[in-house]
Amino acid sequence: xxxxxxxxxxxxxxxxxxxxxxxxxxxxxxxxxxxxxxxxxxxxxxxxxxxxxxxxxxxxxxxxxxxxxxxxxxxxxxxxxxxxxxxxxxxxxxxxxxxxxxxxxxxxxxxxxxxxxxxxxxxxxxxxxxxxxxxxxxxxxxxxxxxxxxxxxxxxxxxxxxxxxxxxxxxxxxxxxxxxxxxxxxxxxxxxxxxxxxxxxxxxxxxxxxxxxxxxxxxxxxxxxxxxxxxxxxxxxxxxxxxxxxxxxxxxxxxxxxxxxxxxxxxxxxxxxxxxxxxxxxxxxxxxxxxxxxxxxxxxxxxxxxxxxxxxx
Amino acid sequence: xxxxxxxxxxxxxxxxxxxxxxxxxxxxxxxxxxxxxxxxxxxxxxxxxxxxxxxxxxxxxxxxxxxxxxxxxxxxxxxxxxxxxxxxxxxxxxxxxxxxxxxxxxxxxxxxxxxxxxxxxxxxxxxxxxxxxxxxxxxxxxxxxxxxxxxxxxxxxxxxxxxxxxxxxxxxxxxxxxxxxxxxxxxxxxxxxxxxxxxxxxxxxxxxxxxxxxxxxxxxxxxxxxxxxxxxxxxxxxxxxxxxxxxxxxxxxx
Numbered sequence: 001x002x003x004x005x006x007x008x009x010x011x012x013x014x015x016x017x018x019x020x021x022x023x024x025x026x027x028x029x030x031x032x033x034x035x036x037x038x039x040x041x042x043x044x045x046x047x048x049x050x051x052x053x054x055x056x057x058x059x060x061x062x063x064x065x066x067x068x069x070x071x072x073x074x075x076x077x078x079x080x081x082x083x084x085x086x087x088x089x090x091x092x093x094x095x096x097x098x099x100x101x102x103x104x105x106x107x108x109x110x111x112x113x114x115x116x117x118x119x120x121x122x123x124x125x126x127x128x129x130x131x132x133x134x135x136x137x138x139x140x141x142x143x144x145x146x147x148x149x150x151x152x153x154x155x156x157x158x159x160x161x162x163x164x165x166x167x168x169x170x171x172x173x174x175x176x177x178x179x180x181x182x183x184x185x186x187x188x189x190x191x192x193x194x195x196x197x198x199x200x201x202x203x204x205x206x207x208x209x210x211x212x213x214x215x216x217x218x219x220x221x222x223x224x225x226x227x228x229x230x231x232x233x234x235x236x237x238x239x240x241x242x243x244x245x246x247x248x249x250x251x252x253x254x255x256x257x258x259x260x261x262x263x264x265x266x267x268x269x270x271x272x273x274x275x276x277x278x279x280x281x282x283x284x285x286x287x288x289x290x291x292x293x294x295x296x297x298x299x300x301x302x303x304x305x306x307x308x309x310x311x312x313x
Numbered sequence: 314x315x316x317x318x319x320x321x322x323x324x325x326x327x328x329x330x331x332x333x334x335x336x337x338x339x340x341x342x343x344x345x346x347x348x349x350x351x352x353x354x355x356x357x358x359x360x361x362x363x364x365x366x367x368x369x370x371x372x373x374x375x376x377x378x379x380x381x382x383x384x385x386x387x388x389x390x391x392x393x394x395x396x397x398x399x400x401x402x403x404x405x406x407x408x409x410x411x412x413x414x415x416x417x418x419x420x421x422x423x424x425x426x427x428x429x430x431x432x433x434x435x436x437x438x439x440x441x442x443x444x445x446x447x448x449x450x451x452x453x454x455x456x457x458x459x460x461x462x463x464x465x466x467x468x469x470x471x472x473x474x475x476x477x478x479x480x481x482x483x484x485x486x487x488x489x490x491x492x493x494x495x496x497x498x499x500x501x502x503x504x505x506x507x508x509x510x511x512x513x514x515x516x517x518x519x520x521x522x523x524x525x526x527x528x529x530x531x532x533x534x535x536x537x538x539x540x541x542x543x544x545x546x547x548x549x550x551x552x553x554x555x556x557x558x559x560x561x562x563x564x565x566x567x
Contacts, residue, residue, distance in 0.1 A: 053381065054377070064381065067377075067382070068376040068381060068424075069376050071374045071375050071376040072378065072424045073378070074422075074424070080424060082374065082376075083374070086374050087374070090371065090372060090425065095371045095372050095426075097424070097426055098425055100424040101374065101424035156332070156336050157339075160336060160340050160343065163340070164340060164344060164347065167344070168348070168351070169367060169371050170370050170371055171371070174374065174400070175347055175351075175400070176347070176350075181399070181400075184375060184390055184392075185393070188390040189390070189392065190392065191391075191392020191394045191395060192393040192394035193392055193393040195393065196393065
């Protein structure tokens with residue numbers, strides 16, 4: 001990209017490209033890891049609430065804290081929540097479930113419609129911890145992909161889920177989902193469900209980078225569609241970006257970081273972005289931030305003309 | 314240019330074919346897995362109010378709120394290796410039976426209606442049906458056990474004790490008899506049974522219950538000139554009339 005200059009690369013407006021350097025201080029590291037730590041606290045905290053309620057009988061004012069699991073749950077015995085994808089599959093089997101689960105699914109659909117559909121993936125889903133570990137290990141070990149697979153294959157799996165639910169009369173993904181298996185067996189007692197999770201881990205580690213979450217998972221695909229118009233998005237401040245490419249290197253869905261599209265939209269608009277925040281904390285130029293879609297849209301658009309002649313790194 | 318367009322069109326169709334083949338073969342494997350899972354075990358004893366298996370399988374979202382609600386830790390969700398359709402609630406009566414809570418909290422907790430909310434009287438639940446292995450039932454050996462009868466929460470309706478003649482002895486046996494019109498399948502009898510392996514067990518009714526069918530008629534229940542003639546004498550229409558000569562216990566040696 002920077003022909004003729006071997007020593008210092010420069011960005012589109014001539015500023016030098018700086019690599020990301022991990023701060024040496026602990027507080028600096030904490031700042032870089034802040035979203036990671038928040039995500040893990042959230043994922044483990046939700047698990048703990050489920051576990052404490054069923055095993056420890058946790059109650060607040062005589063009401064169970066959080067019963068059920070991520071498929072369907074109830075907060076304080078009052079607020080129903082349900083996996084809208086699971087409910088959709090059940091409805092396709094020709095059964096209209098009770099109002100409670102329909103309301104729960106609507107609530108969750110609304111929440112992720114606002115917060116970014118795949119925020120579920122990065123902030124709640126327990127399999128994310130497994131696949132993130134696999135991704136971290138394969139980066140450490142320098143393992144390359146066995147083959148390439150289109151990331152759009154998840155939408156085929158999504159359609160297959162719906163067709164099979166219609167044909168077999170059971171919620172097709174719920175019966176094989178490693179997410180439900182892991183979550184269920186963590187809360188309600190362990191069986192051999194961890195083998196399915198091990199399968200996902202090995203697939204991600206040795207065969208394909210982000211293989212499960214980024215290529216196959218139909219629930220992720222579902223939430224990608226749900227989040228198409230989500231409010232919480234990563235804002236992209238064009239003037240400061242030097243095209244260093246650090247964000248794309250840490251992003252588990254690097255196709256969403258098409259900087260030309262991001263510059264036009266002023267944000268990472270794709271529903272496939274899981275709002276994990278990795279790009280935000282790694283950006284050496286502080287170009288990326290969480291923001292709300294309508295605030296980004298109403299703000300004056302910066303000049304993006306300089307991006308039109310070159311592609312993202 | 315023209316040939317190039319042709320090749321790319323052929324490529325396009327080949328790619329569509331590849332994609333379709335991949336989706337179809339993947340879908341078939343998936344279909345097979347689902348079919349296997351659904352028929353995993355016909356022996357699962359479900360929580361009260363569970364609908365018929367196909368309906369139950371379709372509705373259950375595998376959330377475990379019934380498990381949370383059960384005050385006796387009776388219910389569990391099937392793990393991947395339980396041999397029971399994955400993630401669905403069930404219980405093993407010999408370990409922990411259903412104690413038939415009057416407010417049926419498990420049914421109240423079910424968000425999808427896999428456990429039918431119309432069930433408001435626990436006595437109407439049909440989780441299973443108790444069946445007795447008379448070769449191993451202590452009562453059928455002539456012992457006065459009757460533990461199942463006494464433990465039964467629908468006592469004298471779901472299980473009654475009948476007397477049964479005993480070979481080579483004047484003493485009758487008092488044997489338990491299960492009545493399907495009242496047995497809820499709670500499994501308290503199975504848990505209480507003192508034999509090494511329970512001689513009374515709860516199984517899904519459809520596995521153990523026969524059906525006489527319409528092609529048999531019990532002649533004595535039908536009103537015809539012949540049955541009228543037959544019944545005219547002593548009026549013995551069934552087992553209601555006590556048999557004569559039972560007082561012989563008080564006469565002669567044992």
